[in-house]
Amino acid sequence: MNNKQLTIIKIGGNVIDNSANLHQFLLDFTALPGDKILVHGGGKIATELGESLGVEAKMVDGRRITDIETLRIVTMVYAGLINKNMVAQLQAKGSNAIGLTGADGNIIKAKKRPIIKFSPSGGDLEGTEIDYGFVGDLDENSVSAETLDRLLQAGLVPVLCAITHDGETQLLNTNADTIASSVAVAMSALYETRLVYCFEKKGVLKDVNDDDSVVREIKANEFEGLKEDGTVQGGMIPKLHNAFEAIKKGVSAVYIGKADELMELGSGAFGTKMLK
Numbered sequence: 001m002n003n004k005q006l007t008i009i010k011i012g013g014n015v016i017d018n019s020a021n022l023h024q025f026l027l028d029f030t031a032l033p034g035d036k037i038l039v040h041g042g043g044k045i046a047t048e049l050g051e052s053l054g055v056e057a058k059m060v061d062g063r064r065i066t067d068i069e070t071l072r073i074v075t076m077v078y079a080g081l082i083n084k085n086m087v088a089q090l091q092a093k094g095s096n097a098i099g100l101t102g103a104d105g106n107i108i109k110a111k112k113r114p115i116i117k118f119s120p121s122g123g124d125l126e127g128t129e130i131d132y133g134f135v136g137d138l139d140e141n142s143v144s145a146e147t148l149d150r151l152l153q154a155g156l157v158p159v160l161c162a163i164t165h166d167g168e169t170q171l172l173n174t175n176a177d178t179i180a181s182s183v184a185v186a187m188s189a190l191y192e193t194r195l196v197y198c199f200e201k202k203g204v205l206k207d208v209n210d211d212d213s214v215v216r217e218i219k220a221n222e223f224e225g226l227k228e229d230g231t232v233q234g235g236m237i238p239k240l241h242n243a244f245e246a247i248k249k250g251v252s253a254v255y256i257g258k259a260d261e262l263m264e265l266g267s268g269a270f271g272t273k274m275l276k
């Protein structure tokens, strides 16, 4: 058992898009004790900028089809606009943040997703071939835990965006929930690691329209049933998949909850906790 503790927090695009919510979240993040890493998305902002430039967003199974035009947009939005603004805000709040893509320091090396047959159960796209374009998939060797550890030991707070690379000049777009999960798994070799997904709802909800219907704990073997009965849908499906992957592969604790309730994390009253 590692005695060093680390918290990895992922913040989604709906919170980033609201400046008051983002400001409060970054204050709470700064106040959180101990070593920490922030992973951010920003899908909503990339979609809006794309639309204003005449590039329509195409999502399949919660993942963005990333052609060359889209890759330019997401690189500008995630690695530039969002990442650098977040670092500047964290610096002003007293967190010594350093903003990084997966190419910086070779922190996350991904593999371009091959053209795959899409087979959701009963979906319209069943059997069709999908080319996701410049989307990067991660495996157990993708994240350099040693490099992240060196940054933490230097007193820095890594702020990772959803851009990775293949090591051969190509930048790739990787879902931020997946990055958070893979970083947490890799870091759990060195630290006792907890992973926290923050978004705009109070946790995984029994009824997505009732904000107070939070499910406090979900066991891995309950996930399939929640998908089948429609309790979890859309972006929540890949988020839960990533959450359970992390728990299965050695992360000590995984939570999904509301960004502005982050201060409740230690009290046991924060969001939904994933169980093995």
Ligand SMILES: Nc1ncnc2c1ncn2[C@@H]1O[C@H](COP(=O)(O)OP(=O)(O)O)[C@@H](O)[C@H]1O
Binding pocket: 011, 012, 013, 014, 015, 041, 043, 198, 199, 200, 201, 203, 204, 205, 206, 207, 208, 231, 232, 233, 234, 235, 236, 239
């Ligand atoms: N049972 C559920 N509980 C909470 N949210 C759910 C549920 N089922 C589907 N969702 C949807 O999942 C969304 C979160 O997924 P996503 O948009 O990918 O998150 P993020 O903003 O972190 O990227 C919520 O905004 C909500 O609309």
Ligand SMILES: CC(=O)N[C@@H](CCC(=O)OP(=O)(O)O)C(=O)O
Binding pocket: 011, 012, 013, 014, 040, 041, 042, 043, 044, 046, 062, 063, 064, 074, 135, 136, 162, 173, 174, 175, 176, 177
């Ligand atoms: C491949 C892929 O889908 N990448 C994501 C990366 C951003 C992200 O994950 O943003 P949120 O966390 O705000 O959804 C995308 O471009 O939407």
